[in-house]
Amino acid sequence: MKPAEKEWTPKILAFLCNWCSYAGADLAGISRMQYPPNIRVVRVPCSGRVNPYFIIKALQRGWDGVLVSGCHPGDCHYISGNLVARRRFAVLKDLLEYLGIESGRLNFSWVSAAEGEKFATVVKEVVEKVKALGPAERLVKR
Amino acid sequence: MKSTTLRMANMNSQDTVSKGRKVGSVLVVGGGIGGIQTALDLAESGFKVYVVDNSSAIGGVMAQLDKTFPTNDCSMCILSPKLVQCGRHLNVEVLTCSEVTKISGRAGNFNVSVKQQPRYVDIAKCTGCGLCAKFCPVDAIDSFNKGLRDRTAIHISYPQAVPLAYMIDREKCVGCGLCKNVCLADAISYLEQEKEVTLNVGAIILAPGIREFDAKLKSEYGYGRYPNVVTSIEFERILSASGPFMGRVQRPSDGEIPKKIAFLQCIGSRDVTCGNGYCSSVCCMYATKEAVIAREHMSQIEPTIFYMDLRAHGKDFDKYIERARNKYGVRFARCRVSEVKEISKTQSLKIRYETEDGTQHEENFDLVVLSVGFAPSETVEKLAKNLGVELNKYGFCKTRTFYPIETSKPGVFVCGMFSSPKDIPQTVTQASAAAASVGKLLFSVRGTLIKKKKFPRELDVKGQPPRIGVFVCHCGINIGGVVDVPSVVAYAQTLPNVVYACENLYTCSSDTQEIIKNEIKEHNLNRVIVASCSPRTHEPLFQETIREAGLNSYLFEMANIRDQCSWVHMFEHEAATEKAKDLVRMAVAKAAKLNPLDRILLDVIPRGLIIGGGLSGMIAALALAEQGFETYLIEKEKALGGFLRNIHNTLEGEDPQRFLKELIRKVKDNHLIHTFQGVNIEEISGYVGNFRTTIAHASEKSELDHGIIIVATGGEEYRPKEYQYSMDPRIITQSELEDRLSTTTISTRLNSVVIIQCVGSRDNSHPYCSRVCCGEAIKNALKIKEKSPTTEVFILYRDMRTYGFAETYYEKARELGIIFIRYNENKKPEVIKKSENGRESLSVSVYEPIIGEQISIDADLVVLSAAIVPPDGNKILAKMLKVPLNEDGFFLEAHAKLRPVDFTTEGIFVCGMAHAPKSIEESISQAYAAASRAATILTKTKIEAEGIVALIDEKMCTGCGTCIILCPYGAITKNDVGVATVTAVLCKGCGLCAASCPERAIITPHFTDEQITSQTRALLGRITA
């Protein structure tokens, strides 16, 4: 590590479903709730759209953590996409842990369109968690 | 000969009105937000619309606002798309600088004379470039910025104006000819004359808005004498990024930042001394908003709001107040201010006020903002006279509780502030409602006078290398105040495939739409990115713009650098700029991979389904049926009528039960309405234009097909757990009292009645205000006094929220000796039962703030103003419809301000108490509004659906069937060769299949694997794109 380098802050990739969590993130903005500027959002139609491959790819490319957020159970705009997603990520989490990736790097949450505050809290928590883990080096391809 | 052509256009003989035929066009007077919304609804449902406004541009008061409560949305940002839509709509014609002088004819066929003042600039030629204003040597006053800034004699009223054309202020113009010489478009003509045009229309909608109260009339507050006393509208301009001080909060006298700001409420409202006995309804909220925004702009500011009652009676308003108090440190002081005096040395102001306990105080402030109310102007008085519509005693347009949209003249409707003081969502609601009323009158001539929109042939961009244009928005100072926009633009220019990047003050304004179109041509752009606000609100606008320039609308991408960047990292300028760059780069990476998609045309089933057979549901059903649409009306209970069955009189003395009976009869008699009572909804499937609902009726099931859904499930009265309710027959709720008052004469032996407000409202379990209880309490208290004048009535309240004209009855109640005692939320009254001589006596103990003591009131009857709560069924229904509820359990509309009856899911609408507690009048307006919004869909035979439908690569598919099992819509099946295929109309594009396919043989267009991974590849610092 070069000493001149700026203090490390994590980069976190967030996949937000268009109908709930993305709207919740907008609401956080509308309500001017402040949260750490470490996340970058990719809008997807539904949390069910998120292929585990996207997450592995992201970790390979040097993102330090991933957040996938969708509608609450039962509220998915496409009925059950979020439940499938949850199952999928439970498996993925185990797999990544097996590969030595700390489970805190992969986060899943439900945030509704009315939960601006919750969104801000989730981001804060995830950032804290990943910060504590430090940079993700394990999968990074150089 | 004209009449023959008209007859050819419409063969239906029942359309004849006694003189001439019905005409399929409508005149809207006033181009504020109300006028704009009604014009758009009408134009979208098949009518030609003329919007007449007396100023040089549409937009009204809302265009002057900085932010709007309770969401703090930037006013211009949410208004601008509507301005643009209105300005560019083929069937809306805007006549500025115009006023209505005369009408003749009758409902269905009016002739209207309109006088148009010259603007000396040809709208058709003016490009709004502003060269003329640069050269104009004469400084004239800028009335839009409330005289706080000078402007030139040739001017536009605001940068986003529609139409964007300059105008010459003849009084200031010296006729030097400079502007004419420099104008490249040759748009200036000094010789233009006043014009008179005659419009032939079927109906008229009045949306003229009203003026703010003239603060000079209350001389004790020093407005006009002291430079640092400003009105709330002036302060709004001070706050605005496009205002006179570019959003810097400063004192007019010396440009210093004021530390202490006082807001004085009720200036020209609730004040019989100036003839305005009503409450202006919006001032408490806008003052709070201005205080919050001022704080946001400059953290050293300490705002104080001096008020009498805090009227936060709207949806989510109380939460806003709490936030203002706790997060922004806004101080709320309940007292009356008697005088404002200037301290001559500093030009600061000394305020004298009296608190509740009667003590006098003095305090110094650096700036005073007068929260002025609203009053009808002479212009609207003249308008009413010219049109022959009646006004009420305050000079507002006269309407009746059950007919809130109708004026005294048939065929002339009203919406917005002109009929009573109201906020933006209510104005927008009424605007839509007025459109539905017109639809009822003119449905038979719908579509006779309109033109259809044609987009240019789509350019074929396939195979071309991407040429991306990036438009970065300042959004006033919403983005530009936090993010370094020029550096984001410079950065965008360095990104691969970007051939053009620029910054805009407001990317959503109509002139920027033209800029975007021009740049597309100029630079041969084939992908466009706007970095600004949320795609959820603004994507459709920009998509239409690029479509007008010949690009497929899917060649567009947004970077949300406001809602998800500048607004949430307000104090981290550098990090926010960094993030904005990242977001832009991610958008660029995705844009390079975007492909054009075709939109699918879907048939629309021209039938409506309404859930809930209460007041709102029935009104909506009739509003649809009377526009010629078949309608299903579903009620879970055996009887129609809902909550209205409990209401027996109104403040204004009307008879709701008679109205209800009549309404039920009309619903039953209408052959287009099919009512289902005592039924349950089992399932709702489908999408806009094509819904299918399964209902269960005893053991029978039926399936109904329809194109839209209106949710009107109503509200219920809370069953109190507090104040020993249900433990004593003398402790009852407000609606039980009303029931008793209507059936039995209240006994004159009743010595004293104590009414307790906010039971179950504004507390931890229901943090919202139920809005109607204050009016209801006063109504019933007056009724008791009427029946038994000797009975003493006490009302224990927290804030009396008798907004609008209801204030008059509050005044009357006090005159009649009804006693109002304010209590504090943490010192709630207590109901005490005591046994004396074998008789149980009842009393209420409460802290009296004026004398500063705990007092005890004997009560023969204790009445609890119980909250309005959402029905339990909302949760299940919301799930079935896949629409959200708010935290309190009411349905959450698409946008609190400008889409008050829509959901984000197309084709579903909400009205009445299902949305939030509201009065009869407001429920009726909203029901009409929902019907109007629904009609914009039902009148079309086909609508465009999203083009995002899963695609399967048959060569890669192994036929494993995973997608078939997972697809929530059964849209995937196996074909004869054993591979999966998609039924396009069933697919909703969720992408679940694509994410699960082991062969990665499925593509979700617009969200393809490639597009998404290209976004995530673009990570700053580690990997370059």
Ligand code: FES
């Ligand atoms: S739409 Fe939000 S998770 Fe499916």
